[in-house]
Amino acid sequence: WDGQVLCNTRVRLFIPHLWISAALAVHPDRSQFFVYDRVALTCGPPGCSGGWTLQRNTSTHAARTCPSAWGLQTNGSACVIDTVYPSDSGVYWCGSELRGRSSNSLNITVTDSDVILQSPALPVTEGDRLTLLCACRGARGEPPPAAFFYKDGAMIGDRPAANVTFAGVSRSDEGFYRCAVPGRGESPRSWLAVRVAAEPPPPTPPPRPPVPRLACVVLLVVLLVVLHVLLVAVCAKVRRKVRGDASGHPQS
Template sequence: MGITSLCLMLSTLVLHPDRSQFFSYDSITLTCGEAGNSGGWTLKRNTSFHTSQMCDSDWGVSSSATASSCVIEDAYPLDSGVYWCQSALGENGRGVNVTVTDGDVILESPGLPVTEGDEVTLLCSSKGREATPGSSATFYKDGVPLGAPTAGSVTFPKVSESDEGFYACELPAGGRSPPSWLAVNAARAEPPPLLSMPWLLCAVMLVVLHIVMFAVCVNVHRNLAKARAESEKRASRER
């Protein structure tokens, strides 16, 4: 793996609030960087009307000299699109979809990909209110209802790759949210387990035993060789 590819893997686009859907006039902060260091990264976006657009006064306020961070103070549906980080070498990190709706309902789902095994909660929120877990809501995956209406939220205790898909929610008095893609990354392979303490002690004892046996064998061989040499020397004198 090249250094550039590794850096792109480490680069992160952070959304605040951490969700992919927003109401009109919401404030959105987007920051890209590498382990907290935004130097060398530039935030860009593709929308229905612009491509590879950097943060400027037409749609956001840049909070850094390198345009690696941008604040959309009053979001509009025209701000919907794909946002990503671009390195100083011109290579692009993974894009994140942002949806701004003038409707009355949004689905609060993670804006960034989640990892297999994570706990993930989706909330259905109505305009002008915080997400209300006590209200009845119907959730959809790929256009198909996820069972009966729930109390405003649905939780995946341990999300898996099979849960990846387009999700939306619907409130009886508010309508349905736009769909959002829930991306699930495969979990990293666990390292092989280390030897347990009893097995480790056994292995150490075997190594020590082999060393002792080798030393004994070397000493016996030396003594036999010495005795043989003295015997031959004595025999030659007697002649």
């Protein structure tokens, strides 16, 4: 049975043959975290508090559900991990109670090193502006350090930089990224996914200019006059024919 879950604070409706997919999000929006960071995950259509559960696969456990095996469920389909550890690294997704439906998935990496790469956990859209930063443990509120950035193992640029900025990302920017801060170490690598931008709808043809009402009236009058003239001509022709037939008929 297929259905759509429509939720608000009081009611959940199931409409056959329609479906709204859940969307998984992580807060803060990044894929790498330091040990002891706090991570919050949410799933489900906006305003929907039921029907979806957060699940994960890690290196130690498969398909474990929040909050029965990990995390703290705060409200509805939101789950919080107050203190993350490397054992929390893995793949996270939203599962549905209806026929095993599932949402998008994302990878979370928890490291005990001093450096992480701040890159988005979810795919970015072609054309979006994107900035990658390198962060050091215990440096909250400080400017990002100068770091070397790498894509697929190759260094970006020839000197340390505070960030890597893409004015408009493209599919060619997809890949594994990491960063290294001299004297502090390097981050794990993370996959940057780029999704194709939705094509804009075809332009709406310009509306036809409205015909002025006066022009319509004039056209109607002209048509009526022409019709009247034609009727008069036909009637006159018929009368002439009738008179001719009457004058040429022999009298008895």
